[in-house]
Structure formats: structure tokens, C-alpha cells
Amino acid sequence: MVAMATEPPATKPDKPSKRLPRTVRELFDALPPLPGLRVEVIEGNLIVSPAGSPEHFRRIKALDRALIPLCDEHGWEGTQHGPSLCIEGPRDSLCPDYVVWSPDCKRWGDELLSYEVIMAAEVVSPSSVRIDREDKVRLYAVGKLPIYLLIDPIAKSPTATVHSDIKDGEYRTVTSVAIGKPLYLPAPLDFELDTSIFTV
Numbered sequence: 001m002v003a004m005a006t007e008p009p010a011t012k013p014d015k016p017s018k019r020l021p022r023t024v025r026e027l028f029d030a031l032p033p034l035p036g037l038r039v040e041v042i043e044g045n046l047i048v049s050p051a052g053s054p055e056h057f058r059r060i061k062a063l064d065r066a067l068i069p070l071c072d073e074h075g076w077e078g079t080q081h082g083p084s085l086c087i088e089g090p091r092d093s094l095c096p097d098y099v100v101w102s103p104d105c106k107r108w109g110d111e112l113l114s115y116e117v118i119m120a121a122e123v124v125s126p127s128s129v130r131i132d133r134e135d136k137v138r139l140y141a142v143g144k145l146p147i148y149l150l151i152d153p154i155a156k157s158p159t160a161t162v163h164s165d166i167k168d169g170e171y172r173t174v175t176s177v178a179i180g181k182p183l184y185l186p187a188p189l190d191f192e193l194d195t196s197i198f199t200v
Contacts, residue, residue, distance in 0.1 A: 041091075042092055042136075043090070043135065044092075049128060052123070052125055055200050056097075057080075059123045059151060059198045060080050060098050060123055061080065062197040062198060062200070064098065067100065076100055077103060078098070078099075078100050079099055079101070080098055081095065081097065082098075083101070083110065085113075085114045085117060085120060085145070086108035087142060088142075088143050088144065089142060090139075092139055092143075094114075094136060098121040098149075099112070099120050099121070100120075100189070101118055114144060115144035115145065117145055118189065119185070120148055120149070121150070122149075123153070124150065124152040126154060133150065140171075141169055144166055145166075148171070149161070149185065149193075150162075151179075153179060153200075158179040159176050160177055160183050160193070160195040160198065161174060161175065162185055164186045177195060179195045180195060180196045180199060183195050
């Protein structure tokens with residue numbers, strides 16, 4: 001009896017195992033950079049929005065210029081469209097138009113923990129009305145962000161509003177002025193902001 005040679009069973013080449021994202025947060029973490037777009041996780045939803053108009057960027061740049069001396073004095077960073085903020089608890093990821101933070105601020109990966117940040121600011125645009133005026137007010141308070149500055153040039157009466165003094169997940173102090181009037185930013189900033197810089 002002649003033994004027949006048998007070939008080993010065919011095997012599939014090893015493939016790297018790629019697990020599909022199971023949550024919105026995992027999908028967000030897996031996304032490549034998307035230039036010209038802002039990507040955030042807000043209350044379990046992936047939000048992709050345009051970065052903004054030239055006037056939008058001019059207002060953010062004006063805020064940056066106004067706060068540079070204060071940041072330099074205290075050794076803080078003031079960053080336009082800088083690091084994202086991780087909201088403690090839901091782990092939502094928000095990307096403020098402007099953020100003031102200390103270099104030793106605690107992080108969640110590459111994101112700054114919201115309760116460690118000094119201030120976040122948003123400039124309302126037509127695509128961000130509800131998010132900036134409602135969702136982020138609520139989420140920044142939940143995340144214990146000490147100061148939230150909301151610049152709203154598209155309101156019927158353009159305003160600048162500062163939210164501060166958090167208790168039980170809500171801002172207790174809300175101060176609003178017409179754009180063009182001075183607005184006091186509370187401690188630790190302790191700074192009077194000339195909001196006429198947002199008239200562009």
C-alpha cells in the first residue's frame with residue numbers, strides 16, 4: 001500500500017483584528033483628523049460642523065489678543081481651537097473656540113479635564129446656536145468648568161455672557177452685557193473685558 005502525501009489544510013493569512021467602534025466615543029477616538037471641521041461628542045451624539053466664517057475667527061483672535069497679557073502674567077495658556085475638553089462623567093468631548101488652561105492641567109488622554117480648565121469661550125454661529133446657547137451651558141456646568149464665556153454676535157441684540165459659580169451642576173451666576181460694554185470675568189481671571197473687540 002502506497003501512502004499518499006497530503007497537503008496541509010489551507011490557512012488564512014493572519015489579519016490584524018479590527019474591532020468596530022461600539023460607542024460614539026469610540027468612533028470619535030478612531031476618526032482621522034478632519035481639517036476645516038469641528039468634531040465633538042455631545043450627549044452621546046457625534047457632531048460635525050464647519051469651523052466658522054472669517055468673522056467668527058476674527059472674534060476669537062480678538063479675544064486671544066485681549067487675554068495674552070493676562071495669560072503671560074499667570075503662566076497660563078490661551079489657545080484658539082486648542083485642546084478638546086473631556087466632560088467628567090459622560091466623557092463627552094467638546095472643542096471650545098477658545099480655552100484658558102494651566103500647563104499642569106490634568107488630562108483624559110489628549111483632552112483637558114473640564115474641571116481643571118480655567119475658562120472656555122464660544123462664539124455663536126448660525127450652525128451652533130442651540131449647541132452653544134443651551135447644550136454647552138449645561139455640559140460645561142456638569143463638567144464643573146469654572147467660567148464659560150459666550151459671545152453671541154448673531155442674537156437679535158448681540159451680547160457677551162459669562163457663566164460662573166457652579167452649584168449642583170448649574171451655573172448660579174450669569175452676567176450678560178450688550179456687545180460694546182465692559183464685561184467682568186470673575187476670579188481666577190479677575191479681568192474686565194472690553195467687548196467692543198467683538199464688533200467686526
